Amino acid sequence: MSYKIFIPRDSSSISLGADKVYQEILNEAKKRNIDINIVRNGSRGLFWLEPMIEVETSKGRVAYGPVSISDITSLFEIEFFLGNTHPLCLGITEDIKWLKNQERLTYARVGITDPISIDDYERLDGFKGLKNSLKLTQENIVKEIADSGLRGRGGAAFPTGIKWKTVLDAPSEKKYIVCNADEGDSGTFSDRMIMENDPFVLIEGMIIAGLAVGADQGYIYLRSEYPHALKILNEAIAKALEKNYLGENILGSDFSFNLEVTRAAGAYICGEETSLLESLEGKRGMVRYKPPLPAIEGLYGKPTVVNNVISLATVPIIMDKGASFYADYGMGRSKGTLPIQLAGNLKQTGLIEKAFGISLRELLYDFGGGSATGKPIKAVQVGGPLGSFLPEEQFDTPLDYEKFSEIKAVVGHGGIVAFDDTVDMSKMARYSFEFCAIESCGKCTPCRIGSTRGMEVIDKIKEGVDQEKNVSLLRDLGDTMVNGSLCAMGGMTPFPVLSALNYFPGDFGLEKTET
Amino acid sequence: MTLSTSQLEQIQVHIEKYLNVPGALLPLMHSIQDDLGFVPEESYKPISKAYNLSVAEIHGFVTFYHHFRTHLPGKNILQICRAESCQAMGSENIENYCQEKLGIDYHQTTKDNSITLEPVYCLGNCACSPAIMINEDVVGRVTPEKIDQIIKEARES
Numbered sequence: 001m002s003y004k005i006f007i008p009r010d011s012s013s014i015s016l017g018a019d020k021v022y023q024e025i026l027n028e029a030k031k032r033n034i035d036i037n038i039v040r041n042g043s044r045g046l047f048w049l050e051p052m053i054e055v056e057t058s059k060g061r062v063a064y065g066p067v068s069i070s071d072i073t074s075l076f077e078i079e080f081f082l083g084n085t086h087p088l089c090l091g092i093t094e095d096i097k098w099l100k101n102q103e104r105l106t107y108a109r110v111g112i113t114d115p116i117s118i119d120d121y122e123r124l125d126g127f128k129g130l131k132n133s134l135k136l137t138q139e140n141i142v143k144e145i146a147d148s149g150l151r152g153r154g155g156a157a158f159p160t161g162i163k164w165k166t167v168l169d170a171p172s173e174k175k176y177i178v179c180n181a182d183e184g185d186s187g188t189f190s191d192r193m194i195m196e197n198d199p200f201v202l203i204e205g206m207i208i209a210g211l212a213v214g215a216d217q218g219y220i221y222l223r224s225e226y227p228h229a230l231k232i233l234n235e236a237i238a239k240a241l242e243k244n245y246l247g248e249n250i251l252g253s254d255f256s257f258n259l260e261v262t263r264a265a266g267a268y269i270c271g272e273e274t275s276l277l278e279s280l281e282g283k284r285g286m287v288r289y290k291p292p293l294p295a296i297e298g299l300y301g302k303p304t305v306v307n308n309v310i311s312l313a314t315v316p317i318i319m320d321k322g323a324s325f326y327a328d329y330g331m332g333r334s335k336g337t338l339p340i341q342l343a344g345n346l347k348q349t350g351l352i353e354k355a356f357g358i359s360l361r362e363l364l365y366d367f368g369g370g371s372a373t374g375k376p377i378k379a380v381q382v383g384g385p386l387g388s389f390l391p392e393e394q395f396d397t398p399l400d401y402e403k404f405s406e407i408k409a410v411v412g413h414g415g416i417v418a419f420d421d422t423v424d425m426s427k428m429a430r431y432s433f434e435f436c437a438i439e440s441c442g443k444c445t446p447c448r449i450g451s452t453r454g455m456e457v458i459d460k461i462k463e464g465v466d467q468e469k470n471v472s473l474l475r476d477l478g479d480t481m482v483n484g485s486l487c488a489m490g491g492m493t494p495f496p497v498l499s500a501l502n503y504f505p506g507d508f509g510l511e512k513t514e515t
Numbered sequence: 516m517t518l519s520t521s522q523l524e525q526i527q528v529h530i531e532k533y534l535n536v537p538g539a540l541l542p543l544m545h546s547i548q549d550d551l552g553f554v555p556e557e558s559y560k561p562i563s564k565a566y567n568l569s570v571a572e573i574h575g576f577v578t579f580y581h582h583f584r585t586h587l588p589g590k591n592i593l594q595i596c597r598a599e600s601c602q603a604m605g606s607e608n609i610e611n612y613c614q615e616k617l618g619i620d621y622h623q624t625t626k627d628n629s630i631t632l633e634p635v636y637c638l639g640n641c642a643c644s645p646a647i648m649i650n651e652d653v654v655g656r657v658t659p660e661k662i663d664q665i666i667k668e669a670r671e672s
Binding site for chain 1: 545575599640642654
């Protein structure tokens with residue numbers, strides 16, 4: 001009989017040696033004449049345990065991790081393929097507390113199957129949302145998405161249903177669906193995990209979006225730093241075409257939709273939707289003035305839905321289980337779940353999909369297990385490089401768009417980066433300006449010049465030059481950038497800078513500052 | 516540097532391939548760089564002619580994007596993530612270690628032409644920080660020992 005073993009194939013697990021572990025297990029099984037069947041599944045997102053391998057047993061899947069090549073002989077000796085105990089054994093995968101305490105809706109399939117097996121996708125409820133949608137009118141699909149309360153998961157949290165309605169109502173022969181897969185925020189990898197571990201859910205979401213608004217062409221604008229995701233997406237698109245989920249007259253309907261992946265080229269600013277559209281059109285990724293909104297005049301001047309990967313990948317489950325199923329999760333106006341990414345200096349890093357409302361403290365300590373270095377956590381940055389730094393006294397804030405906004409912070413794309421007490425927050429503030437200077441598109445003055453001037457002012461404060469005057473200048477500069485920039489790049493860079501200054505004045509050589 | 520006739524011919528093939536593709540410049544530049552290792556400035560003129568754009572527009576496009584380079588890099592490209600998550604896990608030490616060990620700064624190539632060092636702002640491997648990328652392979656939880664191994668393999672390749 002053949003034993004079924006799961007070894008992840010996503011780029012993070014591979015970055016920790018999953019391919020070598022796979023090869024070694026194959027070799028060892030051959031040597032010992034053991035018949036094994038290896039499935040290269042996606043990662044479950046418990047990255048401190050990767051490479052985490054699983055075996056199928058009558059009790060369910062049993063996990064072992066983190067496995068290194070030197071563990072393989074001993075694993076075979078105890079016959080791990082039967083689910084036997086071993087120092088690396090983590091028990092039944094589904095019972096691991098970290099996984100058990102999540103609410104995986106968008107990520108329901110992630111880590112379970114071979115990402116590019118369309119049969120597995122269908123078997124695990126895949127394309128049910130599309131099949132339901134094909135029976136509905138466009139207005140009713142859009143209504144379902146609006147009723148679910150889904151908001152843009154890229155960071156801006158704009159209601160997805162309203163965006164779709166605007167595109168649906170815009171009269172035009174040609175419309176586009178653009179997926180923003182330019183996931184450039186540090187501390188975020190949830191888009192990559194969807195694309196590498198369950199690409200069909202994104203494809204299905206885009207098809208439904210096309211059906212809902214009347215678009216026949218979709219583009220996935222994928223960052224060039226994700227070569228692995230590019231391969232997987234292209235393989236998945238080819239399979240979906242073969243089975244007529246894409247192409248002409250999808251599943252016998254009169255709806256046709258084509259999808260392609262466009263490789264970006266390493267510009268952070270192209271995660272901003274109008275800059276992304278310029279780039280897709282083959283131009284420099286310079287931010288556009290708004291209005292007109294992309295929903296009215298987007299790609300090539302046509303009405304365009306620009307949605308983040310997670311927003312689109314959440315559409316299938318809403319169309320499968322219904323708007324109220326999804327809206328029952330969450331709190332206040334933050335409905336549903338958010339894929340939270342724990343990164344930086346934490347013992348247990350990875351992906352947690354949870355209903356809105358969980359506190360930072362629960363995430364950092366219950367899930368994250370505290371800092372990796374064992375030192376106190378001094379600050380966390382939530383929502384990428386443009387998000388505020390938060391000190392311990394803010395750790396009880398529940399993850400909710402409005403609650404975060406009240407403390408001048410953002411949930412953004414759900415990335416959380418933790419720093420221990422060795423971090424110099426003035427250095428982080430300076431880095432925020434440096435990053436802005438490197439990545440600014442240069443179109444508006446506050447962002448282009450303010451970022452460089454900001455670095456200089458921080459240097460002066462740290463050198464002790466006219467501190468009072470320079471702190472006030474820094475605040476004034478922040479105000480100019482927030483109110484005078486065209487987009488969030490310049491408009492939000494002051495968030496991390498000023499939060500670092502306000503919460504950690506000591507790191508700037510200041511006693512205290514007026515906020 | 517001057518391009519060989521065969522390189523110029525290769526560029527022409529790429530140019531023709533994307534003539535009717537909307538938003539052609541992105542896939543075109545990728546395809547030239549994948550093929551030649553860089554986007555030579557000598558390609559600007561034929562591209563501008565074929566796509567009815569000015570040479571300045573082509574130059575502006577290529578230099579806007581960090582991914583595109585106008586000079587041939589070393590045989591291997593080592594990118595070190597400088598973003599916040601990696602910083603929180605000591606990427607600065609990794610940067611210094613690489614620069615010292617290779618004797619070069621960012622955007623430079625070692626004398627034996629084996630490695631070009633570049634900064635990168637997030638590889639999306641933030642749960643396994645610090646991270647680097649060698650060519651198209653991401654390596655997580657990087658240590659000086661892992662860097663030694665990567666450099667050794669790159670030099671032998």
